[in-house]
Amino acid sequence: MSEVIVGIDLGTTQSAVGVMDSGFPILLADESGSVLTPSVVWYGGDGKVEVGQKALRRAGVDRVFASVKSLMGRRYDELDVLQKKAVSEQVTFSTASGEKSPEEISAEILKELKAIASKRLEIEVVKAVVTVPAYFNDAQRAATKRAGELAGLEVVRIVSEPTAAALSYGLDRLKESARVVVFDLGGGTFDVSMLEMREGVFEVVATAGDTHLGGDDFDELLLRMAAKRLSIEWEGFDGLERARWHAEARRVKHELSREDEVVFRIPFSGECVISRGDFEREMSPFLDRVEGCCRRALVDAAMEVSELQAVVMVGGSSRIPVVKERVKAVFEKEPDLSQHPDEAIARGAAIQAGVLAGTVREVLLLDVTPLSLGIETMGGLMNVLIPRNTTIPCKAGEMFTNAADGQKSMKVRVLQGERELAADNWELGAFEVEFQTERKGQARVGVEFRIDSDGILSVLARDIASGQDTVIDVGSAAVDVAEARVEKMVSESVEFAFEDMGARVFEEARLKADELLPAVEVALGQLGGHLESEERQVIEKARDAVVSAIASGSGPRLKAAVEELDGATEALAAMLVDLASGALFSDS
Amino acid sequence: MKDPFKILELPRGLAISSEKIDKAYREASRRLHPDSGGEKEDFQEMAAAAELLKSPSRRLRWAIESTESAWDGRGRVPTSVMDLFSPVAEVIQKVDQFELERGNSKSVLGRAVLDARVPELKRELEDVLQSVSDEEAGLLEVFEEFDRGGWLEFAEQMGEVARGLSFLEKWQREIRAATGKLFQALLGGL
Numbered sequence: 001m002s003e004v005i006v007g008i009d010l011g012t013t014q015s016a017v018g019v020m021d022s023g024f025p026i027l028l029a030d031e032s033g034s035v036l037t038p039s040v041v042w043y044g045g046d047g048k049v050e051v052g053q054k055a056l057r058r059a060g061v062d063r064v065f066a067s068v069k070s071l072m073g074r075r076y077d078e079l080d081v082l083q084k085k086a087v088s089e090q091v092t093f094s095t096a097s098g099e100k101s102p103e104e105i106s107a108e109i110l111k112e113l114k115a116i117a118s119k120r121l122e123i124e125v126v127k128a129v130v131t132v133p134a135y136f137n138d139a140q141r142a143a144t145k146r147a148g149e150l151a152g153l154e155v156v157r158i159v160s161e162p163t164a165a166a167l168s169y170g171l172d173r174l175k176e177s178a179r180v181v182v183f184d185l186g187g188g189t190f191d192v193s194m195l196e197m198r199e200g201v202f203e204v205v206a207t208a209g210d211t212h213l214g215g216d217d218f219d220e221l222l223l224r225m226a227a228k229r230l231s232i233e234w235e236g237f238d239g240l241e242r243a244r245w246h247a248e249a250r251r252v253k254h255e256l257s258r259e260d261e262v263v264f265r266i267p268f269s270g271e272c273v274i275s276r277g278d279f280e281r282e283m284s285p286f287l288d289r290v291e292g293c294c295r296r297a298l299v300d301a302a303m304e305v306s307e308l309q310a311v312v313m314v315g316g317s318s319r320i321p322v323v324k325e326r327v328k329a330v331f332e333k334e335p336d337l338s339q340h341p342d343e344a345i346a347r348g349a350a351i352q353a354g355v356l357a358g359t360v361r362e363v364l365l366l367d368v369t370p371l372s373l374g375i376e377t378m379g380g381l382m383n384v385l386i387p388r389n390t391t392i393p394c395k396a397g398e399m400f401t402n403a404a405d406g407q408k409s410m411k412v413r414v415l416q417g418e419r420e421l422a423a424d425n426w427e428l429g430a431f432e433v434e435f436q437t438e439r440k441g442q443a444r445v446g447v448e449f450r451i452d453s454d455g456i457l458s459v460l461a462r463d464i465a466s467g468q469d470t471v472i473d474v475g476s477a478a479v480d481v482a483e484a485r486v487e488k489m490v491s492e493s494v495e496f497a498f499e500d501m502g503a504r505v506f507e508e509a510r511l512k513a514d515e516l517l518p519a520v521e522v523a524l525g526q527l528g529g530h531l532e533s534e535e536r537q538v539i540e541k542a543r544d545a546v547v548s549a550i551a552s553g554s555g556p557r558l559k560a561a562v563e564e565l566d567g568a569t570e571a572l573a574a575m576l577v578d579l580a581s582g583a584l585f586s587d588s
Numbered sequence: 589m590k591d592p593f594k595i596l597e598l599p600r601g602l603a604i605s606s607e608k609i610d611k612a613y614r615e616a617s618r619r620l621h622p623d624s625g626g627e628k629e630d631f632q633e634m635a636a637a638a639e640l641l642k643s644p645s646r647r648l649r650w651a652i653e654s655t656e657s658a659w660d661g662r663g664r665v666p667t668s669v670m671d672l673f674s675p676v677a678e679v680i681q682k683v684d685q686f687e688l689e690r691g692n693s694k695s696v697l698g699r700a701v702l703d704a705r706v707p708e709l710k711r712e713l714e715d716v717l718q719s720v721s722d723e724e725a726g727l728l729e730v731f732e733e734f735d736r737g738g739w740l741e742f743a744e745q746m747g748e749v750a751r752g753l754s755f756l757e758k759w760q761r762e763i764r765a766a767t768g769k770l771f772q773a774l775l776g777g778l
Contacts (some may be wrong), residue, residue, distance in 0.1 A: 196610075199614065201614045201617060201618065203614070288775045289775065291775050292772055292775035295768070295771040295772075295775065296768050296771065296772065299764050299765075299767055299768040299771070300764075300768075302764065355623055356623060361624075364617060364618060364621055364623060364624055365623065366617055366621070391635050393622070393628055393631065393632060394632060395632060453622065453623070511694060512694040512695055515693060515694055515695055515698040516694075516695045516697060516698060519695065519697045519698045519701040520697065522701050523697060523700070523701055526704070562695075566695050566696060566697070569695075569696070569697040570696060570697075572697060572700070573699070573700035574700070576697075576700035576704050577700050577703055579704065
């Protein structure tokens with residue numbers, strides 16, 4: 001018998017574990033018969049831990065830890081305001097059993113899944129394939145691997161979630177050749193991948209995504225909508241109150257996929273009706289971000305929507321009708337909903353586990369690295385060494401030389417991301433290249449960057465003279481959190497100092513006026529005919545007020561007038577945008 | 589570099605469709621990928637060879653080098669390619685300008701007026717991408733002739749075509765990137 005490797009979907013809101021059984025991926029159920037384990041952990045005193053349903057039942061009564069996946073491998077200075085409130089500056093949670101990192105909390109979930117699998121399979125499970133969002137960067141992937149180790153699992157492969165879903169979709173279609181899109185909108189992350197499936201080879205062509213976009217955001221949206229209607233300050237909520245409101249928001253979100261109207265009800269606080277139409281309107285900024293990723297993936301893959309055979313939707317948020325509608329509009333195709341939105345990824349992980357265990361021979365997965373890898377060059381630009389969407393495993397080399405006589409070393413910053421400026425990208429870390437003492441331009445060290453099949457980077461330096469290789473520890477990026485915060489506070493205080501100065505107010509408003517005034521003329525020329533005469537008068541009056549405010553030279557007065565004009569032309573702007581996007585997305 | 593055709597078990601020839609290269613790549617992956625029992629180094633070498641062959645300019649350049657003729661990146665470029673330079677540069681500059689203005693834009697209406705230009709820009713990008721692709725298809729037609737006549741004989745002509753093709757490939761990438769920028773601007777960016 002070959003060794004057993006399980007496949008694990010470590011999800012933001014729920015997780016699952018599966019294994020290949022007579023050629024089919026099956027999910028393993030816990031004692032209560034459920035194959036989905038909520039990604040929720042509760043810590044009692046003296047080392048007591050509960051995971052999943054049990055922990056979830058304590059929510060609202062006691063503090064539980066949920067959705068920690070979005071914090072895996074992240075630094076404090078990148079977190080949003082709400083996330084910062086929940087953790088310490090070392091990105092740890094304070095629990096009844098002490099400070100715990102997101103990796104440690106995730107490890108509890110993995111331990112639980114390991115226990116479920118070991119019990120069902122009646123063997124000690126020690127090896128696993130674990131999925132991560134395709135758009136996870138190096139640090140987030142490495143953190144996931146560490147969580148596995150903490151749980152006593154050897155993580156034999158990290159697989160991207162949409163790729164896993166594609167395996168699940170493609171397993172019964174191995175004879176077919178197709179180009180498919182996998183659209184994966186989960187609890188906390190969003191990915192979209194384009195794949196070519198031919199004769200059992202699954203080749204990822206392009207991938208795009210957003211690691212901070214998912215069902216949790218929609219819950220938060222509903223929570224705020226309801227709080228606003230009930231005139232309740234949600235900012236002041238404590239942890240338990242937030243948990244209660246979130247649970248209700250989640251229930252309302254689920255109901256709204258079936259009903260046109262749902263009552264949002266919090267005992268002792270009040271209730272209000274939320275209609276599907278209202279929810280969908282508020283969703284549109286999120287849907288625009290989703291669409292932006294889809295469009296970029298299409299551009300990267302150089303694929304036309306007409307060339308796609310299927311659009312496979314997975315992830316819990318795929319159930320939301322307005323999400324399905326947007327996907328259909330973008331890809332001009334009815335989405336394929338044949339895959340179970342919550343189970344497909346774990347099934348795919350089980351298939352890849354089977355490939356690595358040698359039990360599944362007909363499938364081969366060729367995945368890519370989602371983000372470009374590069375180094376900082378002089379002038380603070382990013383020099384790309386491995387472009388995004390390169391098949392992994394892969395490697396790239398770069399030669400470094402001394403710029404001055406006797407230079408002993410140089411610092412190399414390693415970056416991941418798509419922006420031109422080094423500072424706009426994620427810094428994986430930095431290392432020193434050591435030179436033999438030589439004349440300028442004489443010392444040579446070759447550095448090799450390798451991305452392994454897990455999408456994780458390693459760096460080797462080769463001394464050209466001796467041919468000796470050394471592994472370089474890129475390490476966690478040594479950004480001093482305290483220092484970064486001080487810097488931010490200083491720059492903020494400088495800005496505040498200027499804010500009351502009239503001259504600055506006038507200059508800023510003046511810049512905005514210079515842009516608005518000609519824009520008003522253009523827009524009125526194009527759309528004036530569609531306006532009621534009253535609307536037109538309001539806009540013209542606001543415009544004239546800006547012109548006279550400029551003449552007056554008063555900062556506060558101009559600022560107010562510009563704001564007035566900005567507000568008066570809002571409808572006009574919306575009409576223009578509709579016109580533009582209509583023309584943009586309808587043709588070709 | 590080793591012979592990429594040999595690595596992918598393909599007959600040596602410049603005139604080859606991208607479908608054929610893809611197929612050879614998939615078959616070689618089956619043999620060489622670490623997950624099917626292959627060696628990582630072999631797989632990476634093969635993937636790099638496939639990447640080279642998929643780019644017509646790099647394929648041609650490799651052919652020139654294989655005959656031990658000198659390759660010069662700077663030199664004559666087909667005039668039909670040079671004629672495309674201004675239209676490509678013009679539309680890309682327009683998109684850069686658009687992105688800059690939109691980034692600096694301070695009002696909703698100001699952005700909306702700018703966004704109204706997006707469909708026109710997108711059409712211009714599509715038109716110029718089409719011209720570039722047509723030009724590339726035209727240049728690729730001579731590949732068969734190079735194969736028939738023997739690479740050594742055509743070395744000089746091949747250099748000129750290779751330089752032209754590498755411009756066309758670079759422009760295709762830039763036009764695609766510019767198209768992506770337009771969508772990102774409209775959809776709120778990434």
